[in-house]
Amino acid sequence: MTTLSERISQSAFDDSRLRVVLLLDLYDGAQNQFLEVYEDLHKQVSSVPGHIRDELCQSIENPSQWLITSEWESAPRFLAWVNSEEHVASVQPLHGCVRDTRSLRFSVLRETGRDHGPGAAAAAFSSGPPVGSAFAPASADGPDRSRGRLQVAPRRGDGVVRHALTFTVKPGSEAVVAELLSGYASPQAQVDEHTRLRRTSLFMHGNRVVRAVEVEGDLLAALRHVALQPEVRALEEAINPYLEQDRDLSDPGSARTFFTRAALPAVHHVAAGGGEGAELERHALFYPAKKGCGTELARLLAAQDEAAVDDASSPIEASTVFQRDDIVVRLLDLRGPHDARPALTLGVEGGHKAAVLARLLDSAKDGVPTTHQEISRFLERSEMRLITDRRSPARA
Numbered sequence: 001m002t003t004l005s006e007r008i009s010q011s012a013f014d015d016s017r018l019r020v021v022l023l024l025d026l027y028d029g030a031q032n033q034f035l036e037v038y039e040d041l042h043k044q045v046s047s048v049p050g051h052i053r054d055e056l057c058q059s060i061e062n063p064s065q066w067l068i069t070s071e072w073e074s075a076p077r078f079l080a081w082v083n084s085e086e087h088v089a090s091v092q093p094l095h096g097c098v099r100d101t102r103s104l105r106f107s108v109l110r111e112t113g114r115d116h117g118p119g120a121a122a123a124a125f126s127s128g129p130p131v132g133s134a135f136a137p138a139s140a141d142g143p144d145r146s147r148g149r150l151q152v153a154p155r156r157g158d159g160v161v162r163h164a165l166t167f168t169v170k171p172g173s174e175a176v177v178a179e180l181l182s183g184y185a186s187p188q189a190q191v192d193e194h195t196r197l198r199r200t201s202l203f204m205h206g207n208r209v210v211r212a213v214e215v216e217g218d219l220l221a222a223l224r225h226v227a228l229q230p231e232v233r234a235l236e237e238a239i240n241p242y243l244e245q246d247r248d249l250s251d252p253g254s255a256r257t258f259f260t261r262a263a264l265p266a267v268h269h270v271a272a273g274g275g276e277g278a279e280l281e282r283h284a285l286f287y288p289a290k291k292g293c294g295t296e297l298a299r300l301l302a303a304q305d306e307a308a309v310d311d312a313s314s315p316i317e318a319s320t321v322f323q324r325d326d327i328v329v330r331l332l333d334l335r336g337p338h339d340a341r342p343a344l345t346l347g348v349e350g351g352h353k354a355a356v357l358a359r360l361l362d363s364a365k366d367g368v369p370t371t372h373q374e375i376s377r378f379l380e381r382s383e384m385r386l387i388t389d390r391r392s393p394a395r396a
Contacts, residue, residue: 007309008158008271012075013299016107016151020078022068023102030097037093044090050077076295079265083324088260102220109151160198161219164212164264164322171207173242178204180238182388187229189392195221199391203384205286210329210384264322264329268302271318272309280317280333284384287328288362297360298323301330304347315340342376
């Protein structure tokens with residue numbers, strides 16, 4: 001029997017097979033162009049590590065609507081591809097023939113049917129913790145890796161989608177940018193009857209900005225809604241001169257490229273389920289990983305937080321880990337001071353985790369923090385400065 005965890009959680013690190021669904025609405029008369037682009041794209045994707053297969057489908061009700069489904073060995077394999085510069089370049093030709101797209105990502109929990117009986121399902125599980133999960137390193141041993149694993153158990157959600165954007169500003173402009181980001185008027189929270197902007201938290205670390213959002217309902221609809229609000233458009237125009245990466249938000253291509261590169265996906269979230277009491281304080285920590293170590297670092301922090309929310313004495317009520325390439329940001333909702341248990345807040349409490357963290361971090365030039373004082377200093381250097389944290393009024 002499939003059981004449901006009592007914790008609120010989401011994770012890209014359970015090593016289960018991933019199904020990606022891409023819905024496309026083509027421009028009139030663009031079908032042949034689209035098929036040519038798809039053939040080129042398919043050839044590129046088929047050689048990407050972790051890709052298993054894909055399917056191209058056309059609607060039987062509206063021939064302008066198409067569907068591409070793809071299977072991947074695991075979410076981290078897919079995210080490494082979709083966040084890469086190669087992916088940005090490869091999908092560029094699609095924009096000339098596609099009016100609108102919508103991407104959905106699912107881990108595979110169960111398979112039924114003629115080829116997926118109980119025996120086939122059982123083969124997708126191991127007797128211990130899933131290999132490659134937050135609790136164990138990825139491995140090629142075990143079941144056939146060409147099929148990938150199934151998700152071990154369903155997760156309990158809270159109806160909230162979490163996402164972040166990150167970008168850098170020109171050195172020396174940090175104070176001006178912080179003032180702009182803290183002073184803008186909040187956009188209307190209600191998008192439609194199904195979607196609402198729930199919370200926006202803005203942090204800075206040096207010249208890096210991170211904007212974390214929580215949305216009830218459709219994330220894409222919320223992001224589009226926010227982008228159209230006059231107060232947000234005025235803010236984006238005001239910070240344009242200070243960005244290290246040039247952009248022109250009036251040009252759809254330039255805007256698309258900027259926001260694709262700025263995306264910082266939530267790869268892990270866990271919460272004890274106790275709510276959002278006023279006693280909770282929100283903090284963010286910045287972890288610049290060594291080249292190629294971002295996913296391993298994010299796994300380490302995810303494992304720490306899985307254990308922390310199960311500990312009744314832990315001050316961590318909820319944690320979200322965002323990761324793209326070698327940029328890792330950890331968002332924490334804490335009870336009490338963040339430095340009361342600095343090792344736990346930093347993500348290195350117990351065992352040899354401080355040594356592992358130092359090995360993975362690009363900024364750990366002072367060696368492994370071992371004493372309480374050293375860990376506290378490390379935590380202070382990692383903490384991001386809160387610029388603004390805005391919550392929408394609760395639903396009536």
